[in-house]
Amino acid sequence: MKRIVFLLSLVAGLSAFAQDTSARQMPGQQEEVQAPEVPFVPTPQDDVDQMLELAGVKPGDVVYDLGSGDGRIVITAVQKYGARGVGVDINPVRISEANENARRAGVEDQVEFRQGDLFKADIGDASVVTLYLLPSVNERLKPKLLAELKPGTRIVSHDFDMGDWKPVKQIETNGSTLYLWVVPERGGHRAPR
Template identity: 40%
Template sequence: MDIILINIILLIVIIFLLIVLSWVWPPDSPWAPWWKTSKEKSRAICRLANVSSKDIVYELGSGNGTTLIVAAKEFGAKGIGIEIDPLRVLVSKIKIWQEELTDKITIKRKNFFDEDLSKATVVYVYLVPKALERLKPKLLKELKKGTRLVSLNYEISLPLTKFDKKNNLRLYKIS
């Protein structure tokens, strides 16, 4: 009995430490801290980009997968999340499994700078300006004409298609 209790306590401590580590890992990353996107904001993103069942939504730095879950469940889209943090990947995969969306959403534990984005019809980003500027050449090279790009809170130096002031969302269309 004592061994079981010790193992449970050890497991709780390890999980706690992993959660704390995920808040700061990688510590020198300039791309983005863990900023969650709410379900309400995710709905606004999907409405702004006119997401439908014909779309493949990519989320770069997909965190816990909320935006992809909303896009799949409420708008019928397929989703690809690219996330480098292993704990966030695990959390998002569990949420997707709980929502029974494993046939519609894939989460990749990768660096989005190393992934091919050409199949996307919609791309969502919540990244700091430095990351957006570094990402811009890749987006212009890989995204097809007409692909919709939504950025939360930060501008990308591209022609703006639409601005949702209430939600601080910017829509761009690749031309």
């Protein structure tokens, strides 16, 4: 049932975003705004907390949220765990909202929200990556994660897996499934691409 609601939200979200941003440019932007492949469906705060706990977030971690929406995951990582946070989202409206939420939370100096394509984002300094994307997007993202992230980087996904890359841990919480992977050592046992 939850996946049906997510898919209905996906269709509605993409339709609304396409109407809202078609051919609109932000000041200083050189190219048209791309429509997202995944609509903004907020991760419930209980799931945010469980994702960050599953990842073992601690002070000194750099938490990247790919498809960061309103910024709640990286803001929580800073507030509760003392991490630094980076959110990447293609939607300029979500970036503005995330920056405002960070300002209200008093953490704007510890987070950064970047508008851009998550497939082109520089993610090499992440120690934790969080995702709430579709399975097809996770699958396409997997090679980038394995190539650019340091061994030991933790990846947590809300509700959707990465195909044949088996998680090191999987938990059920509040009707959601959370998955944890750890980027393997180079040259050692590699995750399937």
